[in-house]
Amino acid sequence: RPAGTRAAKKVALADYRPEDWPRWLEIADDRSEWPESYPVWRGNAEAMAERLCRAGLEVVWITLEPEAFAAWCQARGYRNDGEARLRFAAEAVGNMPRPPEAAG
Numbered sequence: 001r002p003a004g005t006r007a008a009k010k011v012a013l014a015d016y017r018p019e020d021w022p023r024w025l026e027i028a029d030d031r032s033e034w035p036e037s038y039p040v041w042r043g044n045a046e047a048m049a050e051r052l053c054r055a056g057l058e059v060v061w062i063t064l065e066p067e068a069f070a071a072w073c074q075a076r077g078y079r080n081d082g083e084a085r086l087r088f089a090a091e092a093v094g095n096m097p098r099p100p101e102a103a104g
Helices: 018-027 038-054 066-076 082-092
Strands: 010-015 058-063
Touching: 010 038, 010 082, 018 038, 018 066, 038 058, 058 082, 066 082
Parallel strands: 010 058
Antiparallel strands: none
């Protein structure tokens, strides 16, 4: 990068596969806050990513697997909700330290 410029700060966003959408609607504790369809969610998520990029941030998409994420939440005592999904994604890109029992 050119001298005097800073690297963009990474921001992790949770990503979902379209084929997993029905399962997420079954298992998410905050499912009432989810759009009814994957295309609606995808459009909203991409718009957010665009805003973050315009603000000079690097967006890193972290794909969540429904069953693996549910097990991760259960192991840590978290609800399967937006806060936990953000925490998982932030840990994945190193923006949040992992608890000692989860490190390694």
